[in-house]
Amino acid sequence: MAAFEYAPAPESRSVVEIKPSYGLFIDGDFTSPRDGGVIKTVNPATEEILSEVAEAGEADVDRAVAAARAAFANVWGPMPGAERAKYLFRIARLIQERARELAVLETLDNGKPIKESRDVDVPLVAAHFFYYAGWADKLGHAGFGPAPRALGVAAQVIPWNFPLLMLAWKIAPALAAGNTVVLKPAETTPLTALLFAEICRQAELPAGVVNIVTGAGATGRYLVSHPDVNKVAFTGSTGVGREIARAVAGTSKKLTLELGGKAANIVFDDAPISQAVEGIVNGIFFNQGHVCCAGSRLLVQEPIADELIDALKRRMSQLRVGDPLDKNTDVGAINSAAQLARITELSAAGAEEGAERWEPDCELPSQGYWFRPTLFTGVSQSHRIAQEEIFGPVLSVLTFRTPAEAIEKANNTPYGLSAGIWTEKGSRILAVADKLRAGVVWANTFNKFDPTSPFGGYKESGYGREGGRHGLEAYLDV
């Protein structure tokens, strides 16, 4: 088929030094857990064990919160904003300097293609710190009153799909606003957060301002319900989001949640087909579909459905699935065996419920966790694959006749994180965007992110915004 075969072009992993084991980063030092066990972290592309990290227990979380409290009271809280800003600028620069190392480590631990970690995740991480650094001494001009105060200690729990980027989304605004943090990375992707801890040391960030406690669900539960935290920020599943909302009920803790999604990507019959196909592919296969704002429901206007789906299948057949470290790879490994099982189960349900399954004929590596980019046509609103978040490279295609029907179907979900619109007609873009109940609407593009751009959901996709001036509100006493 292909005119030219691709030669393997793997990125070298020699730039990264992974230690056999890591402690918890508390009060400026790596320390052993007092009462916790260890968690092995695995390269999902090979099932190779990369390292062992500590599992923080209650005593460890207590220590981390105490360190953050002391740093807030004694150092970071009283520090002039201009000085806080310079620390954050310094961190942004260190991230840029160590970008390759961070990208390779992210790809090893997460399974995402190196071209994404190198060209999307890590540059956005640096940009986030650079952006929020500048806010630290300008908070009085941010529209929250003349002298908005920090909240105190922020408990932050982040997911495995964008480990370092979600860390940046959490830590940068928190520190800029004058809070100190205790952050728990996901149990399957702790390594870049631990490398970030090293960057904090290199930046000579005062001890206790950033604390990283690795662990699983129990660690996270204990952290968010700790009585001495003032703020809880969570990105992850809607189920866990509900649990956290219950846990903070009746307290004075401020809560922001960035949860699941089931975004509609709406293609009207006048859309530029080839651009739309690129946008659809980016929308659902970027990061293996492990994206809360993924365009997982394709809504196509009937007259162009056949043409679009044919073009989409041709494009999907060109996707290169395999070694995440290979610079040509488009789709990497599924992050964990558990996630692979969930994607497999939901896809099977799609076929059982009567949708038609299609996947390109591509070879998958024999080791690791893999799932072919998959397309379901003939999907109806009631199918599980149209309702539930799959969080994998699986696209459900539905059709519509009128704009009103497209809007109705797009909004027919408890989620409301993002949506896409493809049409050449400007007035239609604006009218449809107005009616979509979603926090981010991409028109004739998809999956674009920027530190200045607020991100977050409507309805059961959570509340609060991350990014931009709006993102400061989550970390200020306003």
Place this chain on the structure above:
Amino acid sequence: MSELTGQNPDAATRGQNRASRSELTGQNPDAATRGQNRASRSGSSRLAVRKTYKLFIGGAFPRSESGRTYVVNDNNVALASRKDLRDAVVAARKAFPGWSGATAYNRGQVVYRIAEMAEARRKEFKSLGVPSDEVDAAIDRLVWYAGWSDKIAQVLGGANPVAGPYLNISSPEPTGVVGVLAPADSALLGLVSVVAPAIVTGNTVVVLAAEAHPLVAVTFAEALATSDVPGGVVNLLTGRPAETAPWLASHADVNALDLAGAATDLARDLEIAAAGTLKRVLRPAPADWHADPGLTRLTAFLETKTVWHPKGV
């Protein structure tokens, strides 16, 4: 009536209650027809027509479907049931597309119109025991919020300078259906201060009136009903919030809760129930309802929508 006189509260009172500007409400026929039992006995021999205090749902004033009432100041007041609450949520949801889709200018004028109608009912509010300065403050607050309708988007939203060839704009949008527990400590000003900020941005509300202040709440609903507020935008249930609020908090078609009137334990339970559908929750906090309200109640029930579009020739 001259537009100019409308700027003067006293003049407005005089103008709209054409009969008299007397503060002695008992001598004012208008007050008698507003249903106060005491008033009806104090004046002429004519028997006053009393007012029936009912619920306000979808622009109409039904009794509770349960047939229940409770007594407040000798009045039988509707005691709302779970079914009434569900009807109110349905009405609020039905009104949401039209109200949120109305222009900000239009919503501002409608909320200003509420102030006009409230001004016309000054005497009735006073006869129900609302202090004069509270009536003033409540009306002025409606005017203040009316002006926010077409300004809040400029204050909270705008273009974001993203690092790429894209137009990127954030705008606030209403959250949807907001459940409100009206404050117990301020019958009129408290009620206005929780309803106005929610609706002026395009939300629709289901308000559980404070248990002890249904007469003022229903009278305010009568002002709403004559203010060009579309039916269903504000729905008001009298009765026992402790009984109905849990259904409001767990209702899957309610997007947010303002717990202003909830006591500590109830507030916690309601917040837990609200977590099931991830409602936005504004927790109760001690409030000086006369103080500058700031933007808190406006922003609590707004979402930010950000729209991207590529730039290219």
